[in-house]
Amino acid sequence: MLRIAIIGCGKVADQHVGAIHRIPSCRIVSVCDRELLMAKQLCERFHISECFSDVQEMLQSTHPQVVHITTPPQSHFQLAKQCLEFGSHVYLEKPFTVTAEEAEELIEFAERRGLKMTAGHNYQFTLEMLEMRRLAKAGFLGGKPVHLESYWSYDLGDISYVGPVLGNPAHWVRRLPGQLFHNIISHGLAKLVEFLDDELTEIIVTAHQSSQLRLLGAKEVLDELRVLIRDKSDTTALFCFSTQVKNLNQLRIYGPSGSITADIIAGTVVRKENRAYKSYLTYFLPPLKDAREYLRNASVNVINFVRQRLHQDFGMKELIQRFYQSIQGETPVPVPYREIILTARLMDQIFAQIYTDNEAQECHNEVNRVHSDGRLPVARGGITDRTRRSASS
Amino acid sequence: MTLKYIVSPADRILVTGSSGFIGVKVVEILLEYGFANLGCFIRPSSRLDRLKERLEQCPSGKNVELIKGDLLSRDDCRKAAEGVSLVLHLAAGMEKSFAGAFMNSALATRNLMDAFLEYGQPKRFVNVSSFAVYSTLNLKRGAILDETCPLEEAPQERCDAYGFGKLKQEELVKQYGERDEMPYVIVRPGVVFGPGKRDLSGRVGIDTFGIFMHLGGSNHLPLTFVDNCAEAIVLAGLTPGINAETFNVVDDESLTSRQFLRAYRKKTGRFSISIPYPVTCALCLLWDKYAKWSNYQLPAVFNRRRCSAEWKGNRYSNRKLRELLRWQPRISMDKAMEAFLGQFEAKSR
Numbered sequence: 001m002l003r004i005a006i007i008g009c010g011k012v013a014d015q016h017v018g019a020i021h022r023i024p025s026c027r028i029v030s031v032c033d034r035e036l037l038m039a040k041q042l043c044e045r046f047h048i049s050e051c052f053s054d055v056q057e058m059l060q061s062t063h064p065q066v067v068h069i070t071t072p073p074q075s076h077f078q079l080a081k082q083c084l085e086f087g088s089h090v091y092l093e094k095p096f097t098v099t100a101e102e103a104e105e106l107i108e109f110a111e112r113r114g115l116k117m118t119a120g121h122n123y124q125f126t127l128e129m130l131e132m133r134r135l136a137k138a139g140f141l142g143g144k145p146v147h148l149e150s151y152w153s154y155d156l157g158d159i160s161y162v163g164p165v166l167g168n169p170a171h172w173v174r175r176l177p178g179q180l181f182h183n184i185i186s187h188g189l190a191k192l193v194e195f196l197d198d199e200l201t202e203i204i205v206t207a208h209q210s211s212q213l214r215l216l217g218a219k220e221v222l223d224e225l226r227v228l229i230r231d232k233s234d235t236t237a238l239f240c241f242s243t244q245v246k247n248l249n250q251l252r253i254y255g256p257s258g259s260i261t262a263d264i265i266a267g268t269v270v271r272k273e274n275r276a277y278k279s280y281l282t283y284f285l286p287p288l289k290d291a292r293e294y295l296r297n298a299s300v301n302v303i304n305f306v307r308q309r310l311h312q313d314f315g316m317k318e319l320i321q322r323f324y325q326s327i328q329g330e331t332p333v334p335v336p337y338r339e340i341i342l343t344a345r346l347m348d349q350i351f352a353q354i355y356t357d358n359e360a361q362e363c364h365n366e367v368n369r370v371h372s373d374g375r376l377p378v379a380r381g382g383i384t385d386r387t388r389r390s391a392s393s
Numbered sequence: 394m395t396l397k398y399i400v401s402p403a404d405r406i407l408v409t410g411s412s413g414f415i416g417v418k419v420v421e422i423l424l425e426y427g428f429a430n431l432g433c434f435i436r437p438s439s440r441l442d443r444l445k446e447r448l449e450q451c452p453s454g455k456n457v458e459l460i461k462g463d464l465l466s467r468d469d470c471r472k473a474a475e476g477v478s479l480v481l482h483l484a485a486g487m488e489k490s491f492a493g494a495f496m497n498s499a500l501a502t503r504n505l506m507d508a509f510l511e512y513g514q515p516k517r518f519v520n521v522s523s524f525a526v527y528s529t530l531n532l533k534r535g536a537i538l539d540e541t542c543p544l545e546e547a548p549q550e551r552c553d554a555y556g557f558g559k560l561k562q563e564e565l566v567k568q569y570g571e572r573d574e575m576p577y578v579i580v581r582p583g584v585v586f587g588p589g590k591r592d593l594s595g596r597v598g599i600d601t602f603g604i605f606m607h608l609g610g611s612n613h614l615p616l617t618f619v620d621n622c623a624e625a626i627v628l629a630g631l632t633p634g635i636n637a638e639t640f641n642v643v644d645d646e647s648l649t650s651r652q653f654l655r656a657y658r659k660k661t662g663r664f665s666i667s668i669p670y671p672v673t674c675a676l677c678l679l680w681d682k683y684a685k686w687s688n689y690q691l692p693a694v695f696n697r698r699r700c701s702a703e704w705k706g707n708r709y710s711n712r713k714l715r716e717l718l719r720w721q722p723r724i725s726m727d728k729a730m731e732a733f734l735g736q737f738e739a740k741s742r
Contacts, residue, residue: 011490022688037503041495041561045549167438168463217438308687 002026002324005064005088007055007079008071009033009042012093016068017046019317026324030062055079059086066327068320069093072172073183077102080117084110089327091320093120094186098176100344107337116333118323119340121190123249125318127304128262129191131269132251136195140271141255145195148237149252152188156212156223156243166218178351180221181207185241185350186343190335191251192239193342197231200346204228205353210244227350267310268297398631399516400428405476406630407432407513409464409505410483412439414590415521415582418623419481420457421447426627429453434473434484437461443589464501470508477513479630480505483521491554498558499565506569518577519630520566524615524641525556526581530701538615538707540581540639551698570637578629582622582642583615583709587729588736590619593657596703597650598665605665608673609650612706615643616653618729621722628718635717643709646726660734673704 004026006013013031020028030050033039039051052058059067059082067083068091069076076097080090090110096119097103110117123129135141156162165173165180176182207222227239242248249264261270270293277285304310311317322334400406406423410416411433420433435441441459448454462469464484474480482505486497502520509515527538528545548557569575584594593600596614598607617625625642629635648656654665668676677700684693714720724732 009492010496011488011492014490014492018689035500037500038492038496041499042492045491045557163436163438164463167436305690308690311688311690 002066002328003029003062003064004066004068005029005058005062006031006042006068006070007033007058007083008069008093009035009038010070012070013042013068015313015316016070016320017042017048019313019320020068021046022311022317023321023324025328026066029064030058032058055082056086059083059088064088066091066324073098073176074172077106080106081109084113084115084117087113087115089116089323091118091120091323095176095182095347096120096186096340096344098182100341100348103341103344107341111337116323116327117337117340118319118333118335119186119190119343120316120319121187121335121339121343122313122316122319123187123264124190124194124315124335125322126264126267126315127309128264128267128269129251129315130318132253132260132262135260135269135271136253136255140258140260141253142257142274143255144233145235145253145255147254148192148195148235149240149250149254150188150191150237151240151242151245151248151250151252152185153242153245153248154184154223155246156210156216162216166213166216166221169218174218174221177355178347180223181225181241182347182351185225185239186347188239188241188249189346190339190343192229192237193339193346195253196229196235196237196342197233198338198342199232200229200342200349201232202228202230203346203349203353205350207354210242213243222354225350225354229346266297267301268294270294270297397633399633400479400631402427403430404428404478404514404516405430405432406479406481407434407473407477407509408481408483409434409473410485410521411435412441412444413483414587415585415619415623415626416483417443417447418619419483419626420444421451422620422623422627423481424451424453424457426631427453429456431457432460432473432477433457434460434462434464436463436484464505465496467504467508470504471512474505474508474511474513477509478516480509480513480518481521481626481630482519483626485521485523485555486558487555488558489554491549491557494554494558495561498555499561502562503565506566506573506575510569510573510575515575517630517636518566518569518575519626520562520577520579521626522563522579522581523556523559524581524583525553525702526560526563528698528702529705529707530698532701532705532707534706536707537710538641539710540641540713545698545702547698550693550696551702552692552694552696553699567637576636578635578637579639580626580629580642581639582625583617585617585619585622586733587619588732591736593654597654598668605663607650607654607665607667608670608704609654610667610670610704610706611649611651612704613647613708614650614653615641615709616648616726616729617642617644618722618724618726618732620724621729624723625714625718625720628720632718638713638717640714640718641709641711642714643711644722644726644729645711646722647709648726648730656730656734657737660737670704670706674700 028048031039031042032052036053043051050062067088069079070093073095076092083090165171173183205227207225209222210224213223223243225241229237247265252261257274259272326333411420412435448457460473486494488494526544527542566577570577597609621644622642677695681693681696684691
């Protein structure tokens with residue numbers, strides 16, 4: 001029976017508790033939040049016996065084997081290190097750390113101590129992503145991907161989240177070097193990184209503020225991001241984060257002989273063979289094949305619903321379960337460290353391109369600055385300046 | 394005139410949630426009563442058009458101070474509570490998550506009460522709660538729901554994050570009242586309606602898949618028009634001799650869910666389907682059972698506790714409000730409905 005603890009008792013902690021409760025052979029022994037009242041409310045609702053406001057006290061009193069850290073990212077590095085020093089394995093919510101340097105240091109530290117870590121890239125473990133991975137491994141693409149596309153939309157209409165972020169320049173999201181992007185894009189980038197080489201030879205980034213966000217205020221926050229990436233073996237990738245495109249959360253992989261589209265919102269995995277049809281058949285057969293694919297997906301989803309596999313947090317439960325299995329069975333961690341670090345490096349490079357060094361530093365130190373002339377302080381002047389290119393080593 | 398109140402016009406009054414649906418009216422009524430030393434606490438992201446418009450309309454409105462901040466910040470609470478004698482605490486967390494609701498209702502209230510006790514000159518803390526805190530599970534259909542009715546014991550099971558936040562908020566207020574001798578009053582409004590709020594209460598029914606399902610049948614609704622409710626809150630803050638009391642706020646005249654929906658449909662032309670209570674009850678039970686059986690593949694948003702609280706059908710009393718606060722609705726139900734329906738354009742058919 002694995003002994004689990006949770007640090008940070010906000011909204012995400014609820015999802016963790018819900019998922020952990022569906023995993024056999026583990027028990028939540030304690031929770032901790034610097035606001036003891038927050039810890040208490042979680043304990044009370046989920047019948048957890050011990051709650052704390054001090055991390056060290058919690059570790060020493062309840063000896064958890066695994067600690068889930070669901071606090072704002074700025075505290076991840078220090079808290080994770082504290083738990084690793086104590087000897088607990090660590091599940092860190094996304095974004096793993098604020099910088100790639102911190103991510104590398106943490107992973108190295110964990111490995112030195114023979115402990116395991118994972119990042120909260122739970123969307124990598126949804127039913128669609130598992131099926132896509134299976135197809136890719138089975139050779140459906142016909143070789144290494146030629147091109148990848150990851151789309152991630154975020155609805156600003158959910159004012160309960162974005163309202164406090166936009167209204168408060170001191171909000172922890174606003175203090176991140178990548179602000180709104182920093183807290184969200186790791187899900188979409190991690191999907192790409194899985195299929196890219198370690199060495200990224202080209203990264204082109206463009207970012208701007210949508211008219212909707214402009215109306216909501218917060219002049220210095222950007223919410224539209226496009227990234228074009230090329231790796232050493234010339235696989236290219238496009239990442240699109242948008243608050244204006246609604247309900248789009250997809251990964252598309254194009255290989256030499258076939259392509260796969262995994263749609264996380266519709267729960268579909270659509271296969272497409274790269275083949276030509278004679279004459280007018282090209283207008284009839286491909287649409288019919290697509291229709292068959294969607295029908296198959298609908299049937300699979302119905303079967304999964306009947307079999308009780310269609311939980312909305314399936315990905316999180318799957319990731320947590322695989323992480324626990326890796327701890328108990330000495331199997332590899334579910335999210336390879338290479339992917340965690342590469343995602344963090346990619347984020348660093350993206351933010352370095354859209355935010356000037358000085359301005360990024362300001363995000364850390366002083367964020368309540370709003371320009372009276374309405375220009376975007378995080379971007380360099382005009383649109384061309386915000387579109388920059390870099391080669392990474 | 395002011396001698397009959399616990400505060401004088403010179404005393405500082407803080408109104409949280411002052412840019413909200415009820416908050417704007419509360420400020421307006423306070424100004425009307427002659428209390429102009431007001432601090433209006435607002436979130437930085439709040440829309441201020443309605444509040445500013447009302448302040449501009451009132452000559453003493455120009456003295457009102459707008460305080461931008463976050464109740465989760467102790468510093469902001471301190472700034473707001475300095476020198477304050479009376480707090481009318483209307484700010485509420487509307488988050489769908491339990492943690493979010495708790496944070497924005499209970500934790501924010503804790504911060505505000507701490508600041509009030511330390512930096513204010515506490516004469517009263519009025520906590521605006523909600524009917525969502527009541528449980529009618531063991532109350533018969535048609536029985537009267539008043540301030541003595543039991544509170545919800547399992548908000549998690551009811552899947553009601555808002556109610557959970559409000560219950561915990563009330564618990565904290567009572568705790569501060571007992572432990573720190575903070576003078577307080579709790580106000581629980583029923584269904585507050587009026588121009589500026591277009592959505593129908595869940596007690597009437599639910600809007601799903603483009604169809605409005607009428608679940609309230611001929612139940613009486615605990616309606617209170619926004620002006621009437623705001624005046625009750627103001628009186629709860631001013632009236633002497635009511636420390637630690639709780640008041641339900643409903644208007645004198647009530648409408649049934651069917652009457653309310655009929656008037657709404659006549660104005661908007663919306664289509665609705667009526668579901669009888671026994672059917673609603675059976676569907677909620679089935680949903681609840683399936684949610685548990687499937688390990689919450691479907692969240693248990695429909696369940697027996699919610700069914701009972703929202704659609705069982707009770708009657709409501711405002712006797713205590715009338716007797717202790719000498720409150721009476723300033724707007725009749727006819728006029729209130731006229732004002733509420735006036736915000737919808739006539740149906741195009």
